[in-house]
Amino acid sequence: MNEVAAAVRFLLRGSDKLRAADDDNVAIADALSASSAHDPVAVRHFCKNDPGSVVLGQLADVNDQRTVVVAADRLLTHGVITGPSGVGKTFYLLHLFLLSLILHLSHWIFDIKGETYTLARRLILDYADRLPTRAADELLSRIVCIDFFSTAALPCLVGNLEPGDDAEAVAWSLASVWLEAIRTTVGVVQESLWHRPIECLLRAGESLLLLPYVFAAPQILDRLASRTDVPALFHETAARLRTAGRERLNSLIARCERLLRLSQIRRMLAGARALPVDKLLSGGYCVLVNLAAPADAPDLTKGGAGMLWLLVARAILRRPEGGQPVLIALEEFPQFLSGSGPVVANSVEALLRLARSRRVFLQTLQQDMTSLAAISSTLPTVLTTNAGWVTLFRSSEGYDWSWALPSTGHRLKQPPCAPWEEQKAGFMSPSEEATALRQELARLPSRTAYLVDRHSGLAGIKIRTPELTISRRTDLARLDARALELGFVHRVADLALAESRVRERARVLAEGGDCQAEPAKDPLPSSNSDGMANPPASPSPTSRIPRSPSPRRRRPEGIG
Amino acid sequence: MASHNQSSTRMLTVATKVALLAPLFAIYGAWCILLGTIFFVRRVVWTIRLARTTLVCGSCAERNPLHGRWVCAACGSTYHGFVARCPCGAGAAYFSCRRCGVSLPLGPRR
Numbered sequence: 001m002n003e004v005a006a007a008v009r010f011l012l013r014g015s016d017k018l019r020a021a022d023d024d025n026v027a028i029a030d031a032l033s034a035s036s037a038h039d040p041v042a043v044r045h046f047c048k049n050d051p052g053s054v055v056l057g058q059l060a061d062v063n064d065q066r067t068v069v070v071a072a073d074r075l076l077t078h079g080v081i082t083g084p085s086g087v088g089k090t091f092y093l094l095h096l097f098l099l100s101l102i103l104h105l106s107h108w109i110f111d112i113k114g115e116t117y118t119l120a121r122r123l124i125l126d127y128a129d130r131l132p133t134r135a136a137d138e139l140l141s142r143i144v145c146i147d148f149f150s151t152a153a154l155p156c157l158v159g160n161l162e163p164g165d166d167a168e169a170v171a172w173s174l175a176s177v178w179l180e181a182i183r184t185t186v187g188v189v190q191e192s193l194w195h196r197p198i199e200c201l202l203r204a205g206e207s208l209l210l211l212p213y214v215f216a217a218p219q220i221l222d223r224l225a226s227r228t229d230v231p232a233l234f235h236e237t238a239a240r241l242r243t244a245g246r247e248r249l250n251s252l253i254a255r256c257e258r259l260l261r262l263s264q265i266r267r268m269l270a271g272a273r274a275l276p277v278d279k280l281l282s283g284g285y286c287v288l289v290n291l292a293a294p295a296d297a298p299d300l301t302k303g304g305a306g307m308l309w310l311l312v313a314r315a316i317l318r319r320p321e322g323g324q325p326v327l328i329a330l331e332e333f334p335q336f337l338s339g340s341g342p343v344v345a346n347s348v349e350a351l352l353r354l355a356r357s358r359r360v361f362l363q364t365l366q367q368d369m370t371s372l373a374a375i376s377s378t379l380p381t382v383l384t385t386n387a388g389w390v391t392l393f394r395s396s397e398g399y400d401w402s403w404a405l406p407s408t409g410h411r412l413k414q415p416p417c418a419p420w421e422e423q424k425a426g427f428m429s430p431s432e433e434a435t436a437l438r439q440e441l442a443r444l445p446s447r448t449a450y451l452v453d454r455h456s457g458l459a460g461i462k463i464r465t466p467e468l469t470i471s472r473r474t475d476l477a478r479l480d481a482r483a484l485e486l487g488f489v490h491r492v493a494d495l496a497l498a499e500s501r502v503r504e505r506a507r508v509l510a511e512g513g514d515c516q517a518e519p520a521k522d523p524l525p526s527s528n529s530d531g532m533a534n535p536p537a538s539p540s541p542t543s544r545i546p547r548s549p550s551p552r553r554r555r556p557e558g559i560g
Numbered sequence: 561m562a563s564h565n566q567s568s569t570r571m572l573t574v575a576t577k578v579a580l581l582a583p584l585f586a587i588y589g590a591w592c593i594l595l596g597t598i599f600f601v602r603r604v605v606w607t608i609r610l611a612r613t614t615l616v617c618g619s620c621a622e623r624n625p626l627h628g629r630w631v632c633a634a635c636g637s638t639y640h641g642f643v644a645r646c647p648c649g650a651g652a653a654y655f656s657c658r659r660c661g662v663s664l665p666l667g668p669r670r
Contacts, residue, residue: 002610002642002644002645002651002652002666002667003645003651004603004607005606005607005610005611005642005644005667006642006644006645008607008610008611009610009611009626009627009642012611013611013613015641016626016627016640016641016642017627017640017641019627020627020628020629020640020641021640023625023627023628024628024629024640
């Protein structure tokens with residue numbers, strides 16, 4: 001019976017022995033592959049070369065250097081890129097940015113150190129040079145570059161409240177960010193002195209540059225009260241300021257002036273039209289924001305970042321669901337948050353939970369998770385829980401990355417080093433493998449990372465990030481025109497004029513000028529103006545504004 | 561006359577026996593043919609079944625390959641090839657499903 005069956009099999013299918021031997025060879029190769037760095041299932045998941053896929057790198061294995069690809073739409077999720085300085089995080093982000101340019105996705109980069117901003121601009125121009133003229137023009141028309149400390153054009157950071165904005169909440173957030181930026185805390189009494197005037201200025205549609213003038217001359221609020229629907233708030237706030245001691249108000253003025261010490265910050269606060277983030281979000285633009293301040297003013301970087309983030313966060317939450325997808329990359333994420341305080345950290349946490357439904361996806365780059373935990377203990381967990389993509393470069397910190405590491409159960413034990421050592425046959429135990437993977441993670445070379453697709457439920461695979469060559473070109477000014485043309489930024493000369501107008505307006509209001517005769521309007525000239533000469537130098541508000549009447553010893557009502 | 565009678569009687573006896581036994585032989589023959597046919601069909605069916613690449617487990621529906629690396633229960637050798645044929649000449653009667661462990665026969669019941 002068996003002989004007949006064996007003969008029939010031989011006639012039909014050839015030698016069973018050879019096929020069995022071939023199968024053994026394949027199994028041995030699979031076992032060797034599994035015992036190396038990769039989970040075979042994850043490798044199959046990442047190496048499917050389907051049409052519409054984009055390249056994220058190649059397998060980091062001496063024997064297997066297949067290309068790692070992923071469907072383009074799977075990039076549309078929150079992402080985390082972690083690794084110390086110099087391992088290739090920025091170039092990996094720029095590779096993702098290049099993919100966004102190719103796929104016509106809207107991708108924003110907030111750069112707190114200035115390097116990524118410059119590299120991204122060079123990358124855009126390099127890519128545009130490779131395109132036909134029409135496609136290059138179309139690409140450059142989608143690029144908006146905003147430099148917070150430019151000497152040519154600046155955005156406006158605070159402006160009129162949008163429909164749906166809660167003035168109290170916005171004022172509180174701004175006041176908190178402002179205080180955190182200058183590393184100053186105030187007492188309970190000063191808190192209300194600090195944020196209520198901000199709320200009044202927001203409600204009145206006035207520039208926040210008026211704030212030190214309000215502290216110096218609270219009657220400005222009385223004069224603005226008639227223009228709003230809550231005059232009582234203005235009068236009560238002014239009364240509260242009058243009852244406060246002069247020394248206390250002077251300290252608040254000093255804090256204002258500390259943040260307003262750079263002309264760029266003053267000018268960004270001078271306009272009444274804040275950066276139209278809603279338009280940027282819906283317009284399909286690629287936005288590069290350089291937040292790097294001059295070397296002696298890092299606190300202003302953080303203050304500017306905080307105020308900008310509040311604008312962006314409010315715009316994202318106003319956004320209807322299901323819009324055009326937008327990727328927002330935050331370089332040096334802990335530094336981005338650290339200067340802006342818990343308000344911005346909480347805002348980021350909320351966005352990590354809510355922004356996905358609005359088709360806004362955050363990509364955070366950080367050197368470690370410990371510095372994030374120092375800002376908010378829940379932030380690392382929220383970040384890794386909501387992230388769809390995690391790219392983990394070299395890491396030796398104590399954070400538990402075991403879920404991202406490919407623990408396959410097929411990793412072979414190390415062969416004996418010397419002939420007299422006992423042969424350790426078989427596979428590592430789970431704990432041995434976890435230890436080996438952690439040690440390997442701490443020794444990963446640069447440009448090598450574990451890539452985890454959390455939606456797949458699979459462990460990470462070790463990849464080598466793609467080569468990206470960026471020229472050292474200097475003709476980057478071509479990219480600045482678009483933001484100016486679209487009105488996202490304004491000429492510094494115009495903003496300087498606006499600043500001088502705000503100062504003049506403060507003087508008029510403080511001296512008792514008729515508020516009705518000069519309604520609040522955008523102090524910016526039209527964007528087509530050719531610029532103005534430098535505004536007249538203005539002394540400190542405390543020296544220009546007449547002193548308020550002596551404080552009345554009456555307890556204000558409704559505030560406190 | 562007597563001998564004629566005896567031979568007639570013997571012939572009658574034989575004829576009677578044949579007449580009585582013929583249906584039994586016919587039934588027996590038919591039974592043998594039926595059994596042979598059944599055995600033959602079963603062998604053909606099993607040969608076809610074993611000529612395939614896999615044998616489906618009746619318990620868990622796992623497709624077990626019929627070629628591979630096996631250990632002979634008789635001689636203890638590890639051999640490559642068809643599961644039912646060890647180089648020592650011993651024929652395997654069954655092997656275990658790789659998924660659920662149920663014994664899968666490699667031929668018809670004896």
